[in-house]
Amino acid sequence: MAHIRIITENDQNGWKNNVPNGATNGNCPICVSWEDHWKKFAKCELPECSNKDCHDKAVLATHLSRQGENGEKWIAPLCENCKNKTDEFSLDKGAILVNADINESCRILEIIKDL
Ligand SMILES: [Zn+2]
Numbered sequence: 001m002a003h004i005r006i007i008t009e010n011d012q013n014g015w016k017n018n019v020p021n022g023a024t025n026g027n028c029p030i031c032v033s034w035e036d037h038w039k040k041f042a043k044c045e046l047p048e049c050s051n052k053d054c055h056d057k058a059v060l061a062t063h064l065s066r067q068g069e070n071g072e073k074w075i076a077p078l079c080e081n082c083k084n085k086t087d088e089f090s091l092d093k094g095a096i097l098v099n100a101d102i103n104e105s106c107r108i109l110e111i112i113k114d115l
């Protein structure tokens with residue numbers, strides 16, 4: 001799997017929040033917050049919410065997964081409302097997702113740093 005994923009029209013649909021209704025999102029053990037985890041790979045500040053139908057400012061980065069993808073988890077910026085969504089939604093074309101598996105993302109950076 002890749003560190004980051006850019007949403008295209010082929011994988012826009014069928015996303016779900018893994019921690020809806022304000023459930024705790026935990027923290028990345030290396031980056032501390034999932035916002036920082038996202039920023040480290042996206043290389044920018046939190047943008048607009050990743051939900052295609054929403055244009056509010058993202059306030060956090062949280063876990064999403066897509067139907068039929070074996071539970072792979074991705075970190076995406078969402079707004080205050082969308083972080084609580086329990087139903088499926090579509091993501092913006094061009095939305096940047098960061099792999100939520102630290103062995104596929106920030107842990108690799110740490111290893112490179114130590115070489
Ligand atoms: Zn991280």
Ligand SMILES: [Zn+2]
Nearest residue numbers: 049054079082
């Ligand atoms: Zn939103």
